[in-house]
Amino acid sequence: MRVLLVDDEVELVSALGERLVIRGIEAEWVGTGEEALQKVAREAFDLAVLDMKMPGIAGLALKERLQAQDPHLKFIFLTGYGSEEVFEDIRRDYAGNVFLIKPVDIDELMGAMRAVMTAAKED
Amino acid sequence: MERDSLPGAADLRFFGAVGASISHEMKNVLAIINEMVGLLDDLSRMAATGRPLEPERLQSMTGRMQAQVARGDGIMRGLNRFCHSVDRPRDTLDLTDLTGFVADLAKRRAALREVTLETPPPPQPQRVTANAFALEHLIWACLERAIALADRGATLVLRTEAGPAGPRVRITGLTPAGPTDWAAIPDEGERRLAERLGATLSADPAAGELILSLPELG
Secondary structure (H helix, E strand, C coil): CEEEEECCCHHHHHHHHHHHHHCCCEEEEECCHHHHHHHHHHCCCCEEEEECCCCCCCHHHHHHHHHHHCCCCEEEEEECCCCHHHHHHHHHHCCCCEEEECCCCHHHHHHHHHHHHHHHHHC | CCCCCCCCHHHHHHHHHHHHHHHHHHHHHHHHHHHHHHHHHHHHHHHHCCCCCCHHHHHHHHHHHHHHHHHHHHHHHHHHHHHHHHHCCCEEEEHHHHHHHHHHHHHHHHHHCCCEEECCCCCCCCEEEECHHHHHHHHHHHHHHHHHHCCCCCEEEEEEEEECCEEEEEEECCCCCCCCCHHHCCCHHHHHHHHCCCCEEEEECCCCEEEEECCCCC
8 A cells, every 4th residue: 555644744744754654554644635646646645644724735626636636536634623523514515525633543544544545436 | 901800702713823823733743753753763773684775874873853843842942931921910011022922923824924033122121011921912913914915935124123102013014915904903902902011003005015103111
């Protein structure tokens, strides 16, 4: 599985990426939505893990642009929001998408990645 | 604003906005430390199975974690200072320092709009006597307005200087992407925030700047 991690907190995605690599995932990471668009234009990925709020293009807008470049690409969103109220807002706004709250548990992320890819194969 | 008077809704919204922004940034710091600790755990487990663990890698990781702890400490110091500003109902304040502090609080909001904030040191210190929280709120409101007006990629420069009637803060670098109703500045909310400090907010469309003029040291 090839995964692209996108987050403006580069220290976060680099550590997360290294942990995925240790678990046998082919992971790469970038710090902006623009870099993600360039990367996906050049290389094929199975899954993109996107921060919902970043400077420049982010969240659902970034998903749409990436999907236009590669219709087969699947997505998981990461958010730093913490309150239950905001969590419910996100669940509503991002209905149909998988999202996880930071700090993310690596096993939870791995499970979500597997679930998204399994669902994609069944489609 | 009297020390013990009930804060208005706008003050509470400001307090909430700053608190939410700081907590978001703190969450990022904790998320990074969480991943670093997780990575250390992964590497130590691998070392236990015989895979060598380079000391340089460990040193690099501890350095990265220390940097995040220092970042988190800075964020929490800012929060503490902000919370204690309500304890300073009338104080002589260093306007440059306070403007820089508010700019720091607004940095992430600006970054999300791809706007950079700069606070160059003034030729001479500018001091004002004011309610610290009320002045922070007023400068924040000016910055919010400036960030909303600025085009993506813009750099806003906040200068504190001596004006004709007292110290002032000039926010330059406003290059709106679309049509802008400069005559609507200040709006009612901004005017009220300024009035309670005896200040005025004005806009100069030709220069692309907002000017916050404060009363002389009283």
